[in-house]
Amino acid sequence: MINIAILGFGTVGSGVYEIVRQNGENLKKKINNDIDIKYILDIRDFSSHPESKLFVKDFDIIANDPEVDIVVEVIGGLSPAYDFTKAALAAGKHVVTSNKELVATHGTELFELAEKNGVNYMFEASVGGGIPLIRPLMQCLAANNITEIYGILNGTTNYILTQMIKKNKSFEDALSDAQAMGYAERNPAADIEGHDACRKICILASLAFGRHIDCDNIYTEGITKISLDDVKYADALGCVIKLIGYACTYGKDKVFARVSPMLVPVSSPLAGVDDVFNAILVNGNFVGEVMFYGRGAGKLPTASAVMADVIDIAKDVSVQKRMTWKKAETDIALDINDSESVMFVRIKADDIESAKKKVITAIPGAEFVCANLLDGEIAFLTPKQTEKSLNNALATLDGVVSVIRVKQD
Amino acid sequence: MINIAILGFGTVGSGVYEIVRQNGENLKKKINNDIDIKYILDIRDFSSHPESKLFVKDFDIIANDPEVDIVVEVIGGLSPAYDFTKAALAAGKHVVTSNKELVATHGTELFELAEKNGVNYMFEASVGGGIPLIRPLMQCLAANNITEIYGILNGTTNYILTQMIKKNKSFEDALSDAQAMGYAERNPAADIEGHDACRKICILASLAFGRHIDCDNIYTEGITKISLDDVKYADALGCVIKLIGYACTYGKDKVFARVSPMLVPVSSPLAGVDDVFNAILVNGNFVGEVMFYGRGAGKLPTASAVMADVIDIAKDVSVQKRMTWKKAETDIALDINDSESVMFVRIKADDIESAKKKVITAIPGAEFVCANLLDGEIAFLTPKQTEKSLNNALATLDGVVSVIRVKQD
Secondary structure, eight states: OEEEEEEOOSHHHHHHHHHHHHSHHHHHHHHTSOEEEEEEEOSSOOTTSTTGGGEESOHHHHHTOTTEEEEEEOOOSSTTHHHHHHHHHHTTOEEEEOOHHHHHHHHHHHHHHHHHTTOOEEOGGGSSTTSOOHHIIIIITTTSOEEEEEEEOOHHHHHHHHHHHHHOOOHHHHHHHHHHTTSSOSSOHHHHTSHHHHHHHHHHHHHHHSBOOOGGGSEEOOSTTOOHHHHHHHHHTTEEEEEEEEEEEETTTEEEEEEEEEEEETTSGGGGOOTTEEEEEEEETTTEEEEEEEEOSSHHHHHHHHHHHHHHHHHOTTOOOOOOOBOOSSOOBOOGGGSEEOEEEEEEOSSHHHHHHHHHHHSTTOEEESTTSSTTEEEEEOOSEEHHHHHHHHHTSSOEEEEEEEOOO | OEEEEEEOOSHHHHHHHHHHHHSHHHHHHHHTSOEEEEEEEOSSOOTTSTTGGGEESOHHHHHTOTTEEEEEEOOOSSTTHHHHHHHHHHTTOEEEEOOHHHHHHHHHHHHHHHHHTTOOEEOGGGSSTTSOOHHIIIIITTTSOEEEEEEEOOHHHHHHHHHHHHHOOOHHHHHHHHHHTTSSOSSOHHHHTSHHHHHHHHHHHHHHHSBOOOGGGSEEOOSTTOOHHHHHHHHHTTEEEEEEEEEEEETTTEEEEEEEEEEEETTSGGGGOOTTEEEEEEEETTTEEEEEEEEOSSHHHHHHHHHHHHHHHHHOTTOOOOOOOBOOSSOOBOOGGGSEEOEEEEEEOSSHHHHHHHHHHHSTTOEEESTTSSTTEEEEEOOSEEHHHHHHHHHTSSOEEEEEEEOOO
């Protein structure tokens, strides 16, 4: 018998409960053992729940019960999830989590603690909801050096951008829609400012490149400045605007990660990823491009990913999986200023010809695009250069309306 | 030290050789052990190869060498791959294969033989080239009952259809192009008649549903009858035509599998899968829709998938993976006649109104579409019905030009 304890009976926690209760027979077959929920920890009152006897408010009951094999931490946030996770691992219990903030912030320490105690700390559900990602990256692409990752990692912003692109709604209206649909929080900053995507690309990049990249070292730009005019230009260029979590290796020892809106050519499989769907495009040196697509959030998709980890552990609780990363010994993150980009730029221009001259002087090789799309402005694509040199050049120009990075084919 | 033997030094075999030689250090880190190629079996002469000493022509040398841990069978076809695989498994060696024909035909027996001998028979590379599929299906979606699979499983036909859709080329011209590009064989029947896709959906369906489905029980229709007129209608309906390997569960005990062209709505992520790329869309009862996308063939992508299996085994050669299926005790395959479809139908019609009346009489609920798209014919969508009843009804109509199944949203 495998006993699990669920920490947090919110959206994901109740989804895990539902899957175990609905699909128990099937799970039993897959793990060749009985599996049951022994405790559910939640500070709220669930005394009228049909299985109210499972609910506890004191974490020590779980930590001290030797019958608990796997702790499912789906509380979210750092506190008290961090302390509970450390205590569970120290007590020799496997921990499975959907908590991206905790994995991105303290993953390295928690992996070490798990290893020391002969257990696993697993986090498939922390990125991409139900989309299989961690095992494909670590096992199926194991023969490859992963060189690049492009991810649509946040469903809320992808829904907003899709509404702007397909329904011609303003950012503000699309955000209100997303809130009305329950896709965005009343305080939407974590989504629209890119922080959620930042944690996810932090996890993916750390895993793919084997060493931890600190979220603080990941340049993060949200979608709040994207306008319908930008969407119109993107369309004229055969692109759509997506919020992209990007990571790549750089030279021999460096890695680079960034979250920002990008112009994505419609020929890219990422361009067709709409609404709240997520997708992660990975480039491996042997396999080429592969992409994983699905629902990046939601009760049952996320719980499905949690249960994948639970099943994997439950098949043999004595096995350590090693789907982790190490602490970076040196500063491995390339600074955004030293990274290279192609930028799409719009600037105000009363006098088109003189404005163009200034652009060419500031940025030799700039390519003007979408002539006359909007009155009183010009638009151009820069050559690929370091962001430092591009920003220095752009600082010499007046009336910059918008600057968006461009995904190269 | 883990020793592998490669059977067949063709495209995939030389790719496996290349990955081991190029990426050896990385592989060593991943498996925590040295890995090397001890033999390469090929009947051709490789005496001028830089590592000619590795080449053997006698399989018994490999089968009888206790130092060989893993046999990589990338010969393809049934003979001699079937005999070699049985002998290797019987000799207690793990076998990794890219051979879809062998897995689809004799997989059940070979899994049993592997289990009896305490080894693994693994086949990630047999479907979808380098796209991670087998582990995601078996491990990451383990909590789900998989209800449906839609796969673009054959790059050749997808290239041909993409040329027809995007470049307005006829089937014959697109096929010639595919042959010129090396995407299609001189005898292209296995691809264009759907047999290759049939083996792949056989493997996916058997794995997803746990019991073997015989290829002979999978209705298979290729793309040879698809015309540019069909493509034009599809476009008018907001669809593209794709060759789809489809499988689903049916009722309590039955499963259904089929290969046929389908009209796929452009809103589906499958619609954007172009050229030689493959994609597999899976529906799980908890996770919803997830899709896997990438290169479905080619030397290094396929070798990358072979090496994923090799690495997985090499990490601990004593572990049995159980990513297999069982023999079906009863006939589990639903007959195509009993399956339900929506069909798109074009018929010749000199007198439009009288033709429409006949259609409505034969198929109540038929919905006429794309009026006047082509002179002298009408087109309609049928209601969802068993194929038997639809075919009986269509048999009463004169001048049927084409019939294509429609993927429902």
